Amino acid sequence: MSSSSPPAKPREVFIQGLTRDGRTFRPSDWSERLAGVMSCFRPGGAPMGPGGHIGYSPLCVPRVINGVKCVIVNEALRELEPMAWDFVMNFARDNNLQVADACLLPDKPDAGSQRE
Structure with a gap:
């Protein structure tokens, strides 16, 4: 019996402002502009229907981290x-911007939402 490791999560690149x-x-x-340009690059293609073009790709999203505007680019885009x-x-x-490899962690769940 062989042990298998879980697949590695694609890395994320943080382009900092x-x-x-x-x-x-x-x-x-x-x-927002950069992420908007990249909005059509999504797993499974662009969503169809009214308003399908609105929203950012999950592979390239704008965020503010510690007061600095960033674009987080998932390596799956490559x-x-x-x-x-x-x-x-x-x-x-x-544009001579700072770039860092990292992984965006999910938001912490509310303490009250973990009732048993």
């Missing part, structure tokens, strides 16, 4: 659409 010299990147809505992955990575490089 700070340049390598520590300056805040402008314009102030850069993260497999889904390599050119889209290259686009966001080149955006970060071309």
Whole structure:
């Protein structure tokens, strides 16, 4: 009997709204714009129907972390659409933005919601 490990979670890359010299990147809505451009790259393709085009891809989402605007890019985007992955990575490089590999942890559940 062989032991199998759970599949590795795809890594996430955090593109931070700070340049390598520590300056805040402008314009102030850069993260929403970048994530908006990437909204059609989703597992299973873009949703259909009215309003299906509204919303961010789960593979490229804007967030504010410790007061810094970021875009979190899931490495699964590289497999889904390599050119889209290259686009966001080149955006970060071309704008001299700080990039970190990390994993976004889920929000803590409410203490009251764990009743037995």
